[in-house]
Amino acid sequence: MARRQHNHNRTGRRRTAFLLVLCAVVFLLFLARLVQMQFFRAAEYAEKAAAASTTVYQTAVPAAKGVITDRNGQVLAQDETVWDVQLVVPAPTGTDLTDTVQTLQTLLGGKDVETQLAAFCSAVSAGELTVAREISTEQQAALAKAGLLQSGAVRLSARARRSWPDGTLAPHLLGLVGPMDADQWAARREDGLAMDAEIGQSGLESVYEDLLRGIPGSRTVAAKRSGAAAVTETAATPGAALELYLDADLQAVLRQALWNRMEELKAIAPAGKGREVRAGAAVAVKVNTGGILAAVSLPDYDLNTYRQDYAALAADATAPLTDRVCRGLYAPGSAFKPAVAAAALTAGIDPAATVNCTGTYRWFAGYQPGCLQYSHRGPVDLRTALQHSCNIYFYDVGRRLGVDTFSAMARLLGLADDTGAELPAAEGRLTWTTDDNYQKGLTLMAAIGQGNTAVTPLQLVTYAATLANLGRRPALHYARQAVAADGTVVWKNEERFTTVEGGEPVFGPIRDGMTRMAQTLRVLREAPIPCAAKTGSPQLPAVMANGEHYTNSVLIGYAPADDPEIAVAVVLEYGGGGANAASVLRAVLDWMAAR
Numbered sequence: 212m213a214r215r216q217h218n219h220n221r222t223g224r225r226r227t228a229f230l231l232v233l234c235a236v237v238f239l240l241f242l243a244r245l246v247q248m249q250f251f252r253a254a255e256y257a258e259k260a261a262a263a264s265t266t267v268y269q270t271a272v273p274a275a276k277g278v279i280t281d282r283n284g285q286v287l288a289q290d291e292t293v294w295d296v297q298l299v300v301p302a303p304t305g306t307d308l309t310d311t312v313q314t315l316q317t318l319l320g321g322k323d324v325e326t327q328l329a330a331f332c333s334a335v336s337a338g339e340l341t342v343a344r345e346i347s348t349e350q351q352a353a354l355a356k357a358g359l360l361q362s363g364a365v366r367l368s369a370r371a372r373r374s375w376p377d378g379t380l381a382p383h384l385l386g387l388v389g390p391m392d393a394d395q396w397a398a399r400r401e402d403g404l405a406m407d408a409e410i411g412q413s414g415l416e417s418v419y420e421d422l423l424r425g426i427p428g429s430r431t432v433a434a435k436r437s438g439a440a441a442v443t444e445t446a447a448t449p450g451a452a453l454e455l456y457l458d459a460d461l462q463a464v465l466r467q468a469l470w471n472r473m474e475e476l477k478a479i480a481p482a483g484k485g486r487e488v489r490a491g492a493a494v495a496v497k498v499n500t501g502g503i504l505a506a507v508s509l510p511d512y513d514l515n516t517y518r519q520d521y522a523a524l525a526a527d528a529t530a531p532l533t534d535r536v537c538r539g540l541y542a543p544g545s546a547f548k549p550a551v552a553a554a555a556l557t558a559g560i561d562p563a564a565t566v567n568c569t570g571t572y573r574w575f576a577g578y579q580p581g582c583l584q585y586s587h588r589g590p591v592d593l594r595t596a597l598q599h600s601c602n603i604y605f606y607d608v609g610r611r612l613g614v615d616t617f618s619a620m621a622r623l624l625g626l627a628d629d630t631g632a633e634l635p636a637a638e639g640r641l642t643w644t645t646d647d648n649y650q651k652g653l654t655l656m657a658a659i660g661q662g663n664t665a666v667t668p669l670q671l672v673t674y675a676a677t678l679a680n681l682g683r684r685p686a687l688h689y690a691r692q693a694v695a696a697d698g699t700v701v702w703k704n705e706e707r708f709t710t711v712e713g714g715e716p717v718f719g720p721i722r723d724g725m726t727r728m729a730q731t732l733r734v735l736r737e738a739p740i741p742c743a744a745k746t747g748s749p750q751l752p753a754v755m756a757n758g759e760h761y762t763n764s765v766l767i768g769y770a771p772a773d774d775p776e777i778a779v780a781v782v783l784e785y786g787g788g789g790a791n792a793a794s795v796l797r798a799v800l801d802w803m804a805a806r
Contacts, residue, residue, distance in 0.1 A: 273427050279452075288385050289373070291372055291374060295369075298342050371409070379513045381507075383533075383537075386418075391410055453693050454694065455689055456504060464799070488785050492507065493780070498769065499680075501688055541782050547657075548605050552597060553721060556713065557712070568584060574606070597745065605659055610655065618643055632669055636667060639665060672780035678725070679769035684709045725743035725745050726743040740804050742769065742796065744766060747763075751763060765789050766792035767779070
């Protein structure tokens with residue numbers, strides 16, 4: 212019994228010793244682990260602890276669209292990156308949404324986030340609510356310091372904003388950028404565009420969207436609960452810069468001249484002689500390239516305030532949103548007469564042959580239109596007929612040629628035909644014997660630029676350039692080339708010309724007659740550079756109280772007269788006669804002389 216008790220006690224002591232040794236080993240292991248954590252892996256665990264207290268999120272940084280510049284490098288349109296504030300709904304677990312909203316309202320200058328949130332939640336159950344746009348750098352820092360970015364309930368979202376140093380300089384030409392609609396998104400989703408991406412919606416912004424659009428970058432924000440935030444960015448690649456033929460200085464000069472003339476006519480012109488002028492268009496091109504140097508449509512608008520002004524602009528009876536340069540259709544009036552002259556000379560009519568101007572054309576018994584006989588009577592040759600705009604001469608020559616013959620020549624010269632310019636444009640129309648309303652008297656009206664004939668200012672300037680070039684017709688273009696960020700030219704306009712047969716024998720007498728015509732107007736006669744011109748005063752359907760028709764003011768011209776460089780076309784709606792547009796051409800001549 213005693214021996215058994217002794218063995219039992221010895222076994223107990225062994226167990227106790229084993230347990231003590233085991234405890235000692237475990238303690239030593241814990242101690243070793245603690246030493247390792249405290250001394251050898253302290254930096255690693257500190258990094259993990261920091262990571263656990265840091266919120267990291269990444270947002271796309273939109274690529275800046277390429278700048279649009281004039282021919283001298285002056286910036287006309289450019290992008291900048293701005294940051295918006297978005298509230299995540301529903302908020303992450305543990306977020307005090309009430310406190311978050313109140314803090315946002317304070318940091319965003321009293322913005323009513325609470326009302327925005329209520330309206331948002333009544334419409335959708337989840338998403339990201341944009342509560343502020345284009346916040347400052349200081350506001351971004353304040354959001355991080357307040358811990359809002361770290362909570363995950365508030366995010367910063369980048370987007371590109373298009374801006375224009377002078378939004379009134381060429382709004383119709385440059386165009387606007389805006390969000391895609393459903394059809395545009397469906398067409399472009401394979402391009403990798405985000406659903407909320409903005410693209411060119413009008414003007415050159417739309418035409419050259421693919422060249423102007425860049426490659427997005429990214430922005431990673433690591434926001435610590437202490438309020439500090441580390442930002443890492445992968446730079447976006449901007450789109451190609453689009454260089455235009457446009458000369459910003461001439462654009463400003465032409466716009467101001469057109470505006471001044473319209474205001475002057477409203478103030479001092481007699482009723483029916485320009486006082487009622489309400490809109491206008493003017494365009495200038497380089498005749499040896501087809502490059503459009505200036506294009507003005509008035510009234511216009513400011514691209515920088517377009518969205519807030521849209522309701523008023525859309526309701527304005529003068530249609531400021533319409534690009535009259537490309538889409539306005541006007542009878543050319545007597546500015547059409549050089550086209551009839553070109554058809555006559557091509558058909559072999561001697562420029563020295565005369566028509567007797569008696570003031571009334573009596574060929575048809577039932578229709579006998581007249582001529583105002585400005586500074587001419589009796590026998591009139593082609594040069595004199597252009598100089599003094601003799602209707603009788605062109606009635607007779609037009610009748611002999613036939614309307615289809617001179618309309619075909621007008622189309623070859625650029626009227627009612629594609630100009631080549633890249634913006635959407637009206638087609639225009641001429642007068643033909645196949646027209647539903649055709650009768651013989653319509654040939655006479657068409658011969659002086661009326662009848663069914665209606666063309667755009669852009670077609671008028673193509674026509675003027677072709678006359679200046681002795682029949683060499685340029686294809687017009689706004690953009691000259693696109694240059695990538697690394698300086699590589701990724702696109703270049705191919706300057707193209709077509710030739711209207713005839714050369715000097717056909718176009719020389721016409722140019723001579725137009726040079727003489729310019730000398731009949733004092734404002735052009737006294738210009739520093741001699742020019743050639745032809746005015747038109749097409750009648751409008753609207754009639755004054757005295758029974759007379761209101762008229763538009765139309766002018767085509769080019770300069771210098773003997774070695775043309777620039778062609779110009781001007782239209783004033785209800786302008787009261789072609790001579791009223793001469794001061795706009797004069798402004799271009801003064802600009803040319805001052806270069």
